[in-house]
Amino acid sequence: MARKISMKMAINEAIDQEMTRDPTVIMMGEDIVGGAGGEGEKDAWGGVLGVTKGLYAKHPDKLLDTPLSESAYIGAAIGAAASGMRPIAELMFIDFMGVCFDQIFNQAAKFRYMFGGKAETPVVIRAMVGAGFRAAAQHSQMLTPIFTHIPGLKVVCPSTPYDTKGLLIQSIRDNDPVIFCEHKNLYGFEGDVPEKSYTVPLGEANVPREGKDVTIVAYGLMAHRALEAADLLAKDGIEAEVIDLRTLSPLDMDTVLESVEKTGRLVCVDEANPRCNIATDVSAQVAMNAFGALKAQIEMVAPPHVPVPFSPVLEDLYIPSGAQIADAARRTLAKGKT
């Protein structure tokens, strides 16, 4: 497992391998090939940040550039999924969900239930999430809580290249609609990734760091910030356990509850805005199901209830930092039973 590749390449490789394996895997999106209809280079872009670059050469019939019509082509991916294909649709930025949300939450998510269990909709919707790109209010949101709220959807948000490849392959093979959230500020992040195909199951959290004093729950970019916080806390002799949720729906509460039973302290971190987010969701479930184990208040760390600002200084303040997370841990450690 010595090969290190970026998260971007991990995505590319996952799609490549699944397209090779399964003739029903196709992909559609805006400029995912690039150069269509023009006189210059074909496969000119591979998506706005080059994630799918090179796939067209290998699978010329399976990547479809689309008009700028998310409702139509995301819906088409869903319709194709309901009629035998296994499409991956790229919603360039998750922020664009507002023009096509109906197809996702009222159609894909509900077919199976509304049709009495007689439909399968194996579609994957890949989208960039998250702040830090200086891309401002309409290109920087997480929005994971909105999808997580909807029954019938699965929601994935990995933090490492290894998990990304394994979870994406799993998502493509999964028979339910999956919203696959890729943090754009992790695209360049490198890590060990086996060349061969493998899967990481949905609904299993990862514990990248064990500790006995406090549990920090996070996902996506925040998993890295949580690890930074754990490093900071370690300097004070505090052993933080970091849980990377990896998938938000299904959610691996068992791992969280077990950890809280051990540590008695919980910090939930989310890059999504604070109201009704993943942090409140996990916190509330712990307050309901492991109350007895809690030694002190639960702490939550999230951006403020504001849109993502453009100015780099403000955006950096907006995104929860390792220091903020460590402070939150210290706050809960300072209180309550020992």
Next chain:
Amino acid sequence: MARKISMKMAINEAIDQEMTRDPTVIMMGEDIVGGAGGEGEKDAWGGVLGVTKGLYAKHPDKLLDTPLSESAYIGAAIGAAASGMRPIAELMFIDFMGVCFDQIFNQAAKFRYMFGGKAETPVVIRAMVGAGFRAAAQHSQMLTPIFTHIPGLKVVCPSTPYDTKGLLIQSIRDNDPVIFCEHKNLYGFEGDVPEKSYTVPLGEANVPREGKDVTIVAYGLMAHRALEAADLLAKDGIEAEVIDLRTLSPLDMDTVLESVEKTGRLVCVDEANPRCNIATDVSAQVAMNAFGALKAQIEMVAPPHVPVPFSPVLEDLYIPSGAQIADAARRTLAKGKT
């Protein structure tokens, strides 16, 4: 205050009075007048359930029927709000938000922040919410958590005709975008409503029933179920305090925290699906900010993580009942410190 009218009439009256008072108040929506372009009765519908019936006769220039194009006309209401009007847009069922959400969450909600505080968007988007109408998965959702998650939006969901009138008038006068959620199963619910114009402030919960043993937090139809639960509990000598949030953003956490300080027990009820909903939001905030006051686990009551089923027997099981809420209260009362 002896006059009793339905919630439906309370809405009608609020719009009527504000249109009379303020020339910039206009309203648009599908069939909100009805009969447009036809040869029969004008003002034939007054909306799909007759809520705006009769307003056209009084304000013929101010009610605009629209094509079946929510993006365009909800967006138009927002654009008109940003240029001097005070529009009310009717999104018939909140379930239709998926075809027009961008205009709400990326435009209306973010203008003020993105434009550095230099915009005001005084738009009210009225929509029917909630289950119990046998209207199935695409016409029965709450979706309040999705709007509450978004910074820049205000979210209101009243439970009584009195609050409805006062909150709607306040929402129309408010200078921020307001999502005004009307529970369709409360339209016929009657209560005392003054004829004269009055406002109920946003961000203030109501406490329809005081009690010292357990706090039950709810809103909309669930406020009524919570009161039913309180009745049931009273038979066992348990005094439940019921908090009707009334507005979800801004949220009156002070009232909730104060109550929990007193009772030490919390049940949060939501008709929205369980993941990342209002119940998790309030619960998490309590677990963070009033942990010391909690004597036992927080209980949440919500429908299961499933779409709204059509079959009446299933739909009735889907919607949380007074008995379920009372059971939840008993569960938390059975545990922990006394």
Next chain:
Amino acid sequence: MPDNNPFPLPKDELLDAYRRMRTIREFEERLHVDFARGDIPGFVHLYAGEEAAAVGIMKHLWDGDHIASTHRGHGHCIAKGVDVVAMMKEIYGKKGGACEGKGGSMHIADLSKGMMGANGILGAGAPLVCGAALAAKYRAKQKGGPSDVAISFVGDGASNQGTFLESLNLAAVWNLPAIFVVENNGYAESTARDYGTAVDSYVDRAAGFGLPGITVDGTDFFAVYEAAGEVIRRAREGGGPSLLECKMVRFHGHFEGDAQTYRAKGELEDIRANRDCLQRFTQAILGAKAVSEAELQAIDRDVLGLIERAVAEAKAAPPPDAADLTTDVYVRY
């Protein structure tokens, strides 16, 4: 009478078309009565008066073809071969319904028949049909021969939804075997078509997206049948998408319970008397002596029997079990 058939369908097909139209009509008229009696929960939108469109089109389809329907979906379902008893059970919210009682009138589907669902969201079927058509195109490429097609039904009102409009362009860009049928019954809820749609001709609307368009009298089964045949043939042969407008009439209110005061005086009586597609069809085939009255009467008896049985079975069927509330959300979770 085998020689007396001036129509583009042989006798047994004419009788089959009659059977389907009659079935839709009786199904809907029966629902109208039973809804008024309070037997049926929820919103019900009836297709009565519009049968010629559904059947005239669906007569060209096979099971591998897909359709996506609207809130007014019963007619499309029946015409596409969805089981009538299962439909009735569904509308009653019962076990054994087409969707096990979980969907109801607005969500009847049967993917085994290529029926992708009635839809509570206006315009939502159009993107789905692009996807079904894309899948069909991939299948055709693999297996050769004429392609399966996919057909989106949309009302005149819903034809102003962005989802629908985007789909016209996408279908043209991808050259999909897709057909967009605008069922123009003159109203969207209580609002006249002409108020909400700025263009008179759907052929112009289609042309704005590079699609060929045809307008036909949707109360004339044969006109629909012929036009549908043409656009479906083109789509099967790789000639791409089309738009087909059927001008038609709605016999009942927007939904059951609608007092229809927005209609002109005498309008309903007039359309029942002069624009009844089933009556037109019956008169045509009887007039040409392509079929006999006795043959039609036999079908009528069958149909009434079927509807009667469907209602009886629907009423007798048990409701879903409490445990069904939480099943069928995911394939696996």
Next chain:
Amino acid sequence: MPDNNPFPLPKDELLDAYRRMRTIREFEERLHVDFARGDIPGFVHLYAGEEAAAVGIMKHLWDGDHIASTHRGHGHCIAKGVDVVAMMKEIYGKKGGACEGKGGSMHIADLSKGMMGANGILGAGAPLVCGAALAAKYRAKQKGGPSDVAISFVGDGASNQGTFLESLNLAAVWNLPAIFVVENNGYAESTARDYGTAVDSYVDRAAGFGLPGITVDGTDFFAVYEAAGEVIRRAREGGGPSLLECKMVRFHGHFEGDAQTYRAKGELEDIRANRDCLQRFTQAILGAKAVSEAELQAIDRDVLGLIERAVAEAKAAPPPDAADLTTDVYVRY
């Protein structure tokens, strides 16, 4: 030279048009350089090469008129009179920026100038413009006289968004004083217009929604000016909405950093040499001796000075305060 003016604008207006176009050009070319140097954060989409459209249209507008722009918004802002220094500060994310540094390039707005914002969401401006036009219609009804208008800009790619398409119909149904300008620069990101849009003619697209449409050479200032004058006049007089297509060219990549390998060989050189709207305009007004070289050079000096000052002030300006992070979300909360 007051007599040498064959143009529809008097000399001072020609010079003003020149100044606006030149300002946009220099603003954008400067950003191109400074972005490459790493001075500027985020996504930047440049309007260079497209100036004649923004200015040819905006010359007809007053402050009460509204426009809604796109991700490629700098040109619209400058043409509509938004302060150039405040714009530059905004692009640098600084205090005193048009949006106090909170919006950035993709969200510059100035409602006091009727500029409703650049927009990061394709097609999103069109519904907003319907609303501004509706408000204008109410104002006109009250005060009489010609109506304010509202103009939505949309790229060729974004003209396939449902929001945009729905708005065409809504504007026609409500007979709004709205104009929809399709800025057809031949590309949507890296994809050629002809791939993503199934119809060749935007006049046909407009006709599909009952709107009059005009196509003009968007690199010809006077062609734009004249056509815009016509559709704006009609809208002001209650004659309803129109669509105006400007065929134009994009001098830079989709956004800064785009290598543009999708272009034909020599394409960029060719359009710079032969389709430069500013060069065309300059040659026309100089050729007719309507203005003098010295007059233009004086403006050039002014403009370069302004841009220089804008950059200097933007660099020198302090960033927002930490406390600004949480202000300006609501008017009151």
